[in-house]
Amino acid sequence: MKFIKKTIPLLIVFVVGVLSLISYYVPHKTSVNFIELMSKWENIVSAFAFLLGLISLFFSHYHKISRKVDGWGYSIFVFIGFFAIIIPAILNHGKSMTAAGPTSLGWAYSSIYTALSGTMFAVLAFYIVSTAYRSFRIKSKQAFVLFVAAFVLILGKVPLGQIIWTSVLGWTHVTVSTVIDWIMTVPAVAGKRGIMIGIAIGAIVTSFKIIFGIERQYLGKD
């Protein structure tokens, strides 16, 4: 039983991992076809993984409704939101736009989903401003550098900031966009590259650990 429960899954991860890795470096039609096939298979398995999450969410909200726990009425809106997108999608075979204009799916997407997702992220702007007030209290030289970089970037991207810059520092003949460009392409790039190289080393090592079965927490408990 251990062979079926543990060994075969570890063999799958090893074989699929090694073949995917090798195929990337082998310039042959077979390896290209293999990568394409694996990509298609991964799409299919991922779609079922999404279904797993969806069913879990539905179970959770169904139980809230059936047990009438606090705020159970709101759970009904999860199903309303779901069907508000699914019914038009079925009626239009997943097409949100036709030659005649937007379909009912396109209408639901722009009136419901875009409005909700856009606003949900836009609300964060207010919280970012309040966070900025707290984090920009300059307590050290490093905090001052962070403040200057963020301040110049925000200032330079709004017309009022550009006017202020020109009236105060116009005599230097250096525009605020030039300064932003320099920050983004020189010191910020140095910081970003250091982080990216560090992350890359970590990701590669973790991937090798997964392929060789050293890291196996994702298998769960027996």
Added chain:
Amino acid sequence: MSETWMIAGAWLSAGLTIAIFSFLYKDNPFFKIAEHLYLGAGMGWLFQVSVFSVWGPKIWTPVSHGDWLVIIPSLMGISLLTQFIPKLSWISRYGFTFIMGYGSGLAIPATLSTDFMSQILGTVQPLSLMASMSPFAIFNALLVAFGVICVLFYFFFSVEHKGHFQKVSNIGIYFLMVYFGAAFGNTVMARFSLLYGRFDSLYASSSARNFYATQIILAGMVIYFVLHSFFGKKGPAEGEAAH
């Protein structure tokens, strides 16, 4: 889409936008309804994408044409659903290990080329072109190389950060701070750009053509909050956040 549907869309869009913005005042039923609708609509959208972009063209169509190979990933995918049956949940490992194996196998060469080699190349290559560069460009290239080394040193823990090592590591922090500041500034501007978009949508919904949707919904919500503050029960907001 008929004119009626467009007006209904404007009312719905304005109502949901204002309902979410109402959270800035305090947690309230309008926000909770919008929040749960968002969760459901997001899931609905992803589900229809799965149905019409994956299960239909990548499983149903090949199988109906006699290509039975897609049954293998489909079975691996279905195996994931055994997570709901504790006694059989080990079967889901077949699907998970496939995703992990493919992801890891592909992540190594992709990360190696884009996040590792190309970053080193981008740092070192300008140093080999100095003869054709202006003094300012040479200064920039040296500054980037110096900064990358300092930042990498900050993350290098095999040597104790003392004396000169600590100085190099401290300089790395300054480069990191510039990057974090720039990233923060960009994030703020991106969020504000979304905010302008929502305000623009509210403005469009406030026109006479849309029967003043924004103004009426906003007024209705203000009346609710005023009445609730006078006659509503005091206490913590009822219910739980969507999750």
